[in-house]
Amino acid sequence: MKRYLAFLFTGILIGSIAVNIYLGRQIDSIYWEKEELRVRLFETGERLKKLEDQLASHKNPIIREVQVDLEVEKNSFIQLSLRQELTRITGDLVGEEIDTLSPYLIQRLVDGRQIQVEDNGSYRIDLNWIILGETTIIHATAEPVED
Amino acid sequence: MEKFITTAFLTFFVSLGVILGGSLMGALGASLIGRPPMDTMLELGEEMRIWALVTAVGGTFGVIKAFETGILGGQPVQLLQQFSLVCCAFGGAHLGFLILSQLAGGPR
Numbered sequence: 001m002k003r004y005l006a007f008l009f010t011g012i013l014i015g016s017i018a019v020n021i022y023l024g025r026q027i028d029s030i031y032w033e034k035e036e037l038r039v040r041l042f043e044t045g046e047r048l049k050k051l052e053d054q055l056a057s058h059k060n061p062i063i064r065e066v067q068v069d070l071e072v073e074k075n076s077f078i079q080l081s082l083r084q085e086l087t088r089i090t091g092d093l094v095g096e097e098i099d100t101l102s103p104y105l106i107q108r109l110v111d112g113r114q115i116q117v118e119d120n121g122s123y124r125i126d127l128n129w130i131i132l133g134e135t136t137i138i139h140a141t142a143e144p145v146e147d
Numbered sequence: 148m149e150k151f152i153t154t155a156f157l158t159f160f161v162s163l164g165v166i167l168g169g170s171l172m173g174a175l176g177a178s179l180i181g182r183p184p185m186d187t188m189l190e191l192g193e194e195m196r197i198w199a200l201v202t203a204v205g206g207t208f209g210v211i212k213a214f215e216t217g218i219l220g221g222q223p224v225q226l227l228q229q230f231s232l233v234c235c236a237f238g239g240a241h242l243g244f245l246i247l248s249q250l251a252g253g254p255r
Contacts (some may be wrong), residue, residue, distance in 0.1 A: 017171045019249050020178050024185040031183040 045142065060097045061134055066090045069139045072123070081117045082142050086110065090138060103132055110138060113144055121145065148209045151228055158232050159239040162203035166243030169195050185251040192247040203236035204229075 020027075068086045072079040089109060091103070111127035122145040132136040174210040177187035217226025 013172075018173050020184050021171070021176050024174065024178075024188070024250075025252055027178060028185045030182040031181075104174075 025121050060099050062130075063093050063096050063101070063134060063136050065135045067135060067137045069137060070142055071124075071140070072142045073081060073144075078117050078120050078123070079142075080121075081124070082115055082123055085115050086138070086140070089113070089134075091138060098132060098134070101132070103130055104136065106130055106132075106136075110140060115142075151231075155232060155235045158203045159235040162199045162236040162239030163215065163243045164239075165199035165202050166192055166195055166240050167246060169199075170247050188247055189251050192244045196244055199240040200236040201234065203239060206234055244252075 061141055066087065068083050068090065069084050069110045070079055072082060077101065090106065093106065107127055107130070113125045114122050115125060116122050123142040126141045126143065126146050128141060130139070170188045173191040174184040174188035178184045213225060213229045215228060216222055217224075
């Protein structure tokens with residue numbers, strides 16, 4: 001009985017060795033492919049980590065301040081009133097992300113707008129130029145509207 | 148002389164068997180633990196070559212003693228016999244390694 005078991009065991013070993021030799025090259029190539037993929041995964045993971053770190057440290061710039069430069073022919077009181085009104089209108093721009101903000105929005109917000117100054121009639125605002133940045137500068141000219 | 152030839156044959160095949168058996172079983176083990184079997188087989192074959200030689204000639208001490216007897220005792224025939232046995236063992240080990248190399252798809 002033990003002899004048959006020994007035969008069986010030997011047969012199993014010989015069969016395993018034969019299969020191992022037959023499939024050995026495929027197993028080898030699969031092993032090296034796996035190792036290569038593991039290295040590539042590591043490299044990709046490292047790159048992803050670096051990019052994520054960069055992304056986390058990179059904040060989208062936002063508008064922190066809006067400066068209004070206004071040219072008015074008449075006295076400085078009117079200029080102050082108009083500036084105050086324009087600052088109120090454009091005040092909501094503070095905190096907006098510069099990358100996603102369209103400059104045409106500011107143009108439409110300001111250009112051609114009529115502002116009533118107490119006891120001094122209406123003034124029409126013509127936008128000259130805008131500098132869009134953390135400190136956004138709006139340069140405009142105010143002209144009185146003839147009734 | 149007949150005894151020497153018998154011993155030489157035995158030495159050759161023992162050496163061959165040590166290399167083939169050790170490496171093939173090692174390769175099987177490598178497969179089971181997820182290592183490349185053919186590469187492991189060749190590595191083992193190369194490492195075991197010298198040990199197959201030592202095993203086949205029956206350890207180091209006896210051979211050294213026989214060399215001593217051959218040189219100091221003035222028996223060049225015995226010295227030649229021992230040298231031939233070592234050559235047979237080396238031949239068996241090398242043949243085993245060549246067989247392994249071919250099984251693994253040629254030398255690397």
